[in-house]
Amino acid sequence: METHPKDSNRTYSIRQLSKEFDVTARALRFYEDKGLISPQRKGQTRLYSPRDRARLQLILRGKRLGFSLVEIHEILDLYTPKDHGAAQMRATLHKYRGQIETLKRQREDIDAAIKDMVEGCVWLEGQINELESETSN
Amino acid sequence: METHPKDSNRTYSIRQLSKEFDVTARALRFYEDKGLISPQRKGQTRLYSPRDRARLQLILRGKRLGFSLVEIHEILDLYTPKDHGAAQMRATLHKYRGQIETLKRQREDIDAAIKDMVEGCVWLEGQINELESETSN
DNA sequence: ACATAACTTTACGTTGACGTAAATGTAAGA
DNA sequence: TCTTACATTTACGTCAACGTAAAGTTATGT
Known part of the structure; x- marks a missing residue:
């Protein structure tokens, strides 16, 4: 068992995350551009960690509550x-x-x-x- | 007593409303343009009734909750x-x-x-x- | 080897929600 | 009457939050 079920080291592709949370890959890259999230890279491609995933959840919750990305950025700062x-x-x-x-x-x-x-x-x-x-x- | 204190026939100017709720007159005209509010006219100038004022409060609450003006319009429809x-x-x-x-x-x-x-x-x-x-x- | 799929960057387009400037109208006070 | 204050419409500008198209790179199956 190289990567057992609940591995905190697992990673997600950009498509996986975008499908799971029903946002476009474009949006995820946009959030990265704005400094809201910073996935690792394997070469060029993004690898999202479970922590990145959690951050994304916070981002989307902020959006549902009507906060701007700038406001969400400040809120995320409180979490880090x-x-x-x-x-x-x-x-x-x-x-x-x-x-x-x-x-x-x-x-x-x-x-x-x-x-x-x-x-x-x-x-x-x-x-x-x-x-x-x-x-x- | 032509217009006694709590008269439901009183009117508000666009400035009065904008100051009271801290929004610009431009915003109020914009909301009107989008069909969210429809004050009477005395000639050209707008006269907002207490009902208009109440609608504005609902609009602003909707905004605070992150709804778009289109969504707020639908919500207002439920009130009328x-x-x-x-x-x-x-x-x-x-x-x-x-x-x-x-x-x-x-x-x-x-x-x-x-x-x-x-x-x-x-x-x-x-x-x-x-x-x-x-x-x- | 080659197509296919999924990833990347760059860059311009779009929509919503107003801001702002210009030109004009009107009512009240000096 | 002239100015000052607030009102109007028209129209172009702006910013956020992505969408979308173009052109290229990398991994995977046949």
Whole structure:
């Protein structure tokens, strides 16, 4: 067993990743161009590690949440542990907290939107029931 | 009292709205161009009603959640009550439910992101405390 | 050996969401 | 009446996030 099932050393081709997450290879190269991801090279071709794969997941989650690639880049920076002085670490901590606040505000927006939609849904169901009871009279 | 405090007949100028919500007048005209909002006119100039204001709030919430203007347009359609047959109403109901599902998925993303950030935060705080206890030795 | 498939880079094209400049209109105050 | 402030339309500019076409390289099967 050269490469056993759950090997953290396995790699993915650009097509594998693009198919798995339903993004184009062009997009993956674009993200690399923007410094969001940096796969190894075997010659010219890209080899994505499981860590690269995880980063891609974070990128796509950021996109689903409406963040720009620049914002996603900053968020990814928070995931990649730097090892510097206490001052820098405090600054990073500040960014973490800011990000958490941003996300919490976003969740309030979502909860409000869900509430609206559920209410509209209930109202519509009522209307439909009215129509049905009319026809049955 | 011609126009008492909480008059639902009051109007807003384009500047008032743009200042209140911190968007440019250009953006408001653009949204109008895309059919997202349709203020009355007094001659040439736009007069926004409280309902227009509410629509704008919905637009901006949609933007914060990362929806495109086209998507926001569809969402706004759900808010504006149409009065047609049961078949159409069922179709609308279906859209409501789809939108709710979309929003719920988005909330899962947010919750996951918040969890990540909080964990990173806690870890960082630990690191900082370590550094501090070292210097106090 | 040769086609085929999958990879690469380079570079120009496209779409969405506005920004910005130009030319013009209108209402209020000095 | 003249200026100042805010409004309008028209039209071209811009930036992000890729799409797409062209031209070439590498691995793999027959």
